[in-house]
Structure formats: C-alpha cells, structure tokens
Amino acid sequence: MTLPFALAVITALVIAALLLPLLRRRFDATRRLDHDLAIYKDQLAEVERDRLAGRLSGDEAKAASTEIERRILAAAGADDAATMPVPPRRRFLPTAIAILVPVAALGIYFQTGRPELPAQPFAERPKPPAPSVADAGPMEMVRRLRERVEKDPKDVEARLALGRAQLAVGRVADAVESFRAAQQAAPDRADVLSALGEALTFESDGVVTQPARALFAAALERDPRSAGARFYLGLADAQGGDPASALRRWLDLEADSPDGAPWLETLAREIERVSRQAGIDPKSIRPDRKERKPRDAGMPQPSADDVKRLEQLPPEQREQQIRAMVDRLAERLKEAPDDVEGWRRLARARAVLGEHGKAAEAYAAADKLKPDDPEILAAWAEVRLRLDEVGTKPLSPETIAVLKRLEKVRPDNGLALFFLAQADEAAGDRPGAIARLRRLRDLMPAEAPARAAIEKRLQALEGK
Template structure:
C-alpha cells in the first residue's frame, strides 16, 4: 500500500506542475519595445544638454533628435499592437488532459511491465526465499494426502493372491532382502506407489553401504510419482544419495534439476539440465523433456539470449527403433536390476528382430552392437559386427558401426566367421607351413564361395587377396583383383582393395 501512496503522490505532483505552468498569470504585459521608450527619452535630454554645453553642433544635434524620435515612434507603434492570449477555458482543458495523461499513463505502464502486489526482489532475497521454500516444502505424506485416489486396477486373482502372500512374507521375514525387492517392484507395477517406495526404502536400509546409485534413483522416482510429480524433501535426500554415489547418474540429475525448478532456483535447474542436453545421447528419454523447457528455464535464470544447441539428427521416432520411451524409462526406475536388464534385453531383441526382417540404417546397427556390449553379449555383438561388414561397403556407413564395435570390444572380429581376419593371417604366419596352408586354404575357399555368390564389402576382397598372397596363389589373387576393379567404381572403395594388391606385388606402390 505504501508503494501506491508514494507513486500516486508523485504522479499528482507532476500533473499539478504541468497545470500550473499552463495556467499561471503573465507578470509582464508590456513587450520589450515598450521598455525602450524611457531610454529614448533620456537620450533626447542628453542631446539638449550636450548642445547647451557646446559639445555638439546644431546640425549634429538636429540629426540625433531626428533618429531618436524615429525610434520612439517605432517603439510606440510596437507597444500598441494587440497581444493575443489563449482563452482561459482552453488552458484549463489542456492542463486537465495533461494531468490525466501523466497519472493514467504512469499506471498503465506499470501495469504492463511492473509487478503489482510484489515487493522489491533483490537477488540475495530471492536466493534466501528459494532456500527457505526448499526447507519448508511439505513432507511426502502431505503431498500424497492431496493426491486423489486412483482407481484400483483389475488384476488376475492368482496374481493378487501371490502379491498378498508376498506382503505377508516380508512381514514374517523382514530381513530377507529379495522379498522387499520383489515387493517394491510389484507394488509399483500395481500402481501402489506409497507401498512401493516404502518397500524400496527397506531395500536401501537392508543393503546399507552396499546400496547403489540406482537403488536411490528408483526410490526417488517412486516418491516423486507418488507425490504427483513433485520432489519432496524425502525425494530430495534420495537424489542426493544417488548423486553422491554416482555424480553422472543422468536420471538423478534430471530430477535434481526439476527439484530446483520447483523451489525457485531456475539457475540451478539450468546447471543440471544444460549439460545433460549436451551430453545426450539424443535417444535418451529425458532429452525431449529438457529441450522443451530449457529455453524458458534459461530466461527465468536471467540468460535472455540463450539458444538451444542444434538437435541431433534422428529418425521419425526420436528414441530410435526399439529405444526406450519416457514411460519405459519411468517404469525401469521401479524395477530391480535383474528385471531392468530383462527389459533392456527385450527391447534389444525387438530391435534385432526388426533389423533381421526389414534391415536398417547404420545408426541402428551401431545402436544394437552397443546395446549388446552393455549387456555383456560380446559374442552376439561380434556376429552383428561381422554381418554389418558384409552388408555395408561404404566406409562412411561402416564408421559409426565400427565405433560401436570398438565400444563393445569386438572391433577385431572379421566380416565372416569363415573368413580370415588380420589376426588370423598373422597367427598363420607362426604355424608350420603345412598347418598354415591347410587352415588358410579352408577359410579362403569359404570366403571365395561367399564373395562369388553374395559379394561383400571392399575389406572382404582385400582379405581374400591377402590370404591368397600368403598361399602363393598369385594367379588366383590377380583374378580376384581384376574382378574387384570391375565391381568397385568408387575410388575410395577400390583403394582399400588396391592396398592388398600392392602388398602382395600385384600392383606397384603409388
């Protein structure tokens, strides 16, 4: 109220000042010419005195009198002219309009760009208020009390009976960790989130120092979902526990940013979310959520010129084929480590089936190899890498798949189980001549059959030529080199095969 009184008083004073300026009476009614008449009269008297003292001659005195009288006539004429003054009513009208414009305009401008009803908000006060809001948040129980009850899902009676037995079992054997793990997962699947996070809290308690960052993240996710998407004090502590064990945990970092946004610290939310957006990967389920909100978060944090980084190229499905959706990510938080691995394995198998039936771009091959590498399926990752080498002939296509193969530790796997890799050829050099020839000839024949029927990428042709060189089959190698020159029109592809031909003496070095 004090603000309005002070600002209103200043606006009124400004309006009165404008009105007084317009309406005040004129002090002097005579113009500057009228003020000159006494001076001219004094000058005439001075001429007469000078003539009497003999200072000037008669003819000079007459000339001076004539000039001074001319000036007196001009001044008298100007002073008699009518002075035009604005009508009084018009002055009052202009003053009134000026006052209204000043007072009304000030209030309209403040209404548009000000914050009526808010006090001064210096940075120190806003930071203190945000910290206070974080400390004074309602508890998890208070948040849950305000959530309307959700309808009870229809479940299979046998499943319901098993869940009830599981609930009784953990009460009878409260120190059995596996029971609490199963209960937390199944309660979450049933939508009983309060019961789920209670069970997950028991899991963390039983694990003690052995609790993982993922355990805390799952607990926090259950709490947040149970509170309707709000990060309570309990969820905040769970996130802190997750980040202490793994500062790079992306889901914990996402929820930590959400917590800061909810408690009035958009600058801290930006500090959590912006690196997450840049780190990716683009298929991560939290990326579209952050991208949709980060510009407004930056604006609230005072970064008015912030621009989102360019969005990475993705297919029609932003999560990639078989990639996890946001709902799947949230569901994964409520699972045990074993079930989460099963879920990921299921999605990977789904992607593998789709690629087997429909094929896919190099990015899908790379994603599948990486996924198998994460799951520890090294043998499967090697088979897919071998198939990719047979499928793609362009080095540009193979480059991202090769990186994924290096990540999974299978980069050295050859393009075909029957075909020799570089390591096979090196190992053969250490064998007895008979054994080496037998091994290499067998693999070469199989590789030759495949190249004749199916073709293959340039590296397969290069390996074939290198193997024939070891066997001393120069004529056969020359025939393969000649066929490769007809098959590969791309100079880059042909250069790969030429390197092998040069190595065994079929082509001169360039």
C-alpha cells in the first residue's frame, strides 16, 4: 500500500501546483486614467522647470501647459474606470483541471496498463542469458575464463582454455602461470605438460629451453603420439646443433600424421628449412617419404563459383550434389582408413544430412583411431541419442556404453550425466540416478532455469 499512497500524494501535489496560480483573485486591477495622469503631471513639472531655467519664455510655457491640461481633460472624459475583469471561462478552469487530469490518467492506465499483474521486483526479474565464451572477443574471453577459474580453481580445462586465450592476446607470462596451475592440478596429463612447454618456448622467443624440453619429454613419455611434444623436441635438436635428429623426429611425425592435420604445413616448412641449411636430403633419412597435403585432401572445399552454382540449383538437385560430395569423401576414406579427421568430417556431414546411423558408424571408425577422445565421444553420443529417438523410447545399450565412456573421460559432462541418470532410473537404480543428478545440479549456475527442473526431479527420486 505504500507505493499507491505515495503516488496519490505526488499526483495531488502536482495538481495543486497547477491550480494555485489560477485560484488567486485578481485585486490589483488599475484604472488607465491614473496611469495617464501620472505622466501628465511629470510633463507639467518639466515645463515649469524649463520656464524657470529660461529655456522657455512665458508665452511658450503657458501654451505647453494649456496643451497638457487639454490632454488631461480628454483622458478624463474617455475613462470609464475600465478595469481588467477575469474572463468567465477562467473561473471554471481550476475545477476542470482538478477533475479531468485524474480521470484522463485513470482512463489511459486502464487502457494500456495491466493492474492484474503481480509485482516484479528488479532483483527477481529473469536475467538475459550471458553470451557464451565462444561468442566473445579475445579480451572478453580472457576475462570470462578467469572468472570461471576463480569460481572453480580445480577446473583444469578452464585453466588450459585461459592459458590458450592469453597466448592468443600476447600475454605470454600470464599464460605460463595458467598452465603451471593446470600442471599442479593435473601433473600427469600430456596435453597440460606440452602446453606449458610451448608457453615457455614462446616466453624465450622461440628457443626451446631446458625446462621446456623436459616438459616435452615428459609429455611424450605419457603420450607417444603427442604431435606438439614431437615437434618441439625436434626443434630443440635443431637448435642444439643436431639437425639429423631433428629431421628424423619430424619425418616420423609427418609419416604418422593424417592428411589435413593442422600442423603439416608448419612441419613441412621446418623440414625444408633445416634440411637446406644442413645440406641433408630428407629422403636419405626416410627413403619412403611421400608428399603430404597440409590441407584437407579428403573433401575439397567448394570454391565461390561452386557455391554460387549450388545456390542456383533446385533444392532436390542441390541436395543430390551435396550427398555426392559426402559420398566421395566416404570413398576416399576407404583408401585412407587411418584419417581420423576425415572420419570426423564424414560423421558431421552425415549428421547434417540426417543420416544418423551412418554418422554413428563414422564416429565409431574415428574412435578406433583415437580412443577416449572427449570431442569424438561427445559428438558420437549426440548422434546416438538422435538415432535412439530419445524421449520416445529407452536408450539402447550402445548409446549407454558411449555415454559411460564419455563420463569416464569427462566426469563433468552434462550430456552424459543427464541421460545416464535417466537410464539409471529406467533400470531401477535410484541411488545411481540421484548421484548423477546431484553432480549435474552442482555444475549448474544457481540462476540456470534447468537447475530448478533437476531439483524437482531429485526431490521426486528422494521421496521428499
């Protein structure tokens, strides 16, 4: 009731301020003759002063005085004691304002307002979703990742992402600190060791120092396939005066890399540079070396003209052309089945075309080449869920198996936790469902809309 009362008082004060000047009585109306007589008296006094000063003769002063007196008589005859009466319509203006302003305000409010809506304090209003990190600029990304690390200092993935973002904006020293913190939280992860070694190399202007080399060696010991560790150890050999060892490492890495690997172009340049400077033919080290294509050889990207031609085709023909490109990629992968990136591209293309069964097969092939890769497992799980028509029938054992593997490598993956909790509940494993839903709830921000739904489901399972 406080707010309506305050608004009523304010409205009354505003109306009073408008009416006050109109309610005053006009008692100061003056006669026009009084004003004219004051002027004529001044004129007569001026004529007398001029006569006494000798500026006017007696006859001139008498004539001027006579003229002024004539004007006084004329003004008196024309005066009817005219005053300034208040217009009759102004007498009703205060009453009209006092009535019409509140009535008009109420009419407008009931026409456009919503008096039945409950109060909504600002603090309780829904907040717009914050933009994702991926949509932010480089500096904004650094700020958000730093906030994420501050909320959960044990989040290794957040620290790795923060370090990479800091490298991208040139904050090398900050990146080193972020990677060091990640190493303290996960000392045995090869990707963390390699990332820290790379940051130390950047900090020393491209020189692989002894601490960085030790990190790369430790990363390679834990993951012999680590491309970053193998590349930088070769660079360390080249900088240390052993180009033959550097070329051996790099040529082996080149042979082991699939077509389209992002590092192939840089690797080929370094092989060419070091072999030219040292006078060593790479084929003398690896006679079976084949020319590698640094860009995607599996599925050539259409040119601008190709895209334009596709857009001009009818929808049916356009889809046929796209399917033909995807089928060509599938045929090429039969000749090069070790191309993990090619299988991932094929899986994504199949999923876009709605061929979820074939997409799942492609992800399975990629998984054989790169087991326990979290990105492959997450994408594979999404395709399997679509294939199972989740929500209309129980999850298949194959989908549950993929989700469990994803949960094993990424215990905080929301997709795995949510659907595995559903599978637990369907199987009658209430404690398992409760445990997974609690973990999922704790990962969500307090204001997340989905958190309320998780809380409600938990209460139902816990019998509260």
